[in-house]
Amino acid sequence: MNFLPTLTKIRLCLLPLAVFLAVTIFAPSATFAYDRHNQVKLTYDSSRESAFLGYDVGSMLARGDMENGIAGDRVRFFKFGELLAAKGATHWANPKTLADHFGRHGADFGAKSADDYARTASDFFRRSQAERLPTKIAPDGTIRVYDPKNNIFGSYNPSGTTKTFYKPDPAQHKLPSNLDYWNKQPGASPWQP
């Protein structure tokens, strides 16, 4: 290498760095889960946020297709909640409805703004799956989560975006307790075989 000009040496040294930067900057941001039952790789495309390309994981869980002892994959699926939270975005399913849900339920959580409320809802979803809080996946794919200790209820689309988030009140749902309200929610738990 001694016969190479100094400028060429510098270029050769910088080449790996340039390749690394190109890959990390321009590569699409995605995460994967693998469904062994159906031999399908699931791809979460962060640029589309709501898309698991080719697969609706919520519906798959509802059908029981991920009940073959692949809890690790399920955990990886729910890790996408961490991706959402890491981005700091609100991830409310329909931005036009956020003001109404915040107006009615924001005070339940002491939220200072609609974005604060939406972020709390996404954080709750992420935490609920990490801690395996009571979860039900309805036949239509809706994922509902309840924290009985703190009386927190969240409803999410299969993509993980929030539909609603509140602290139930028997005066509204007309059941003796909030746990009764949770028990009456439709669907199956992903935590039980």
Next chain:
Amino acid sequence: MATVESNPRCPVCGYDLDFTPWKGESAADEMCPCCGIQFGYDDFAGGQPELRPRIYAQWRDKWMREGMRWSSRGIEPPPGWNAAEQLRRIQT
């Protein structure tokens, strides 16, 4: 009992919803932008679907007493929106 599964019209105020209030036992968990009822919460009726019509009637009475005002802060009413005319669609 009047079903609301196949008719995306609010059973309280008659507004044409862009979601289905209930799909079987699973609610939309959304609010009607017109009258504000939240399906799956306000009309849960103790988990007894046959009691929902009474809830809807009560909510409708309250909405009418309060002047049939547009509820949503994030969704605008349709151009030329007429609450009374809309209400007639479910009362006839």
